[in-house]
Amino acid sequence: MVEQSAHHLLEPVLEPQCSAKGCRAPAAWQLLWNNPKLHTPEYRKTWLACDDHRVSLGDFLGARRFLRDVAPFPAAADAPIS
Numbered sequence: 214m215v216e217q218s219a220h221h222l223l224e225p226v227l228e229p230q231c232s233a234k235g236c237r238a239p240a241a242w243q244l245l246w247n248n249p250k251l252h253t254p255e256y257r258k259t260w261l262a263c264d265d266h267r268v269s270l271g272d273f274l275g276a277r278r279f280l281r282d283v284a285p286f287p288a289a290a291d292a293p294i295s
């Protein structure tokens with residue numbers, strides 16, 4: 214097996230990946246969320262999710278009332294990702 218962890222830190226991520234811990238699947242969804250304790254109301258954090266993790270990540274954010282929107286990824290080419 215190739216040790217990839219250190220290598221991974223040095224390389225830019227070329228392909229957007231799922232934000233779930235330990236998951237390297239390509240992102241298929243973007244979850245837009247806001248933590249009112251940390252963020253201004255119009256700010257949106259973006260988590261990317263694969264098909265398998267869209268529900269679990271969405272549930273995690275939804276249980277905390279942070280989830281604002283779920284959209285397919287990639288979205289329109291001019292949509293900013295922050």
Ligand SMILES: [Zn+2]
Nearest residue numbers: 231236263266
């Ligand atoms: Zn995933």
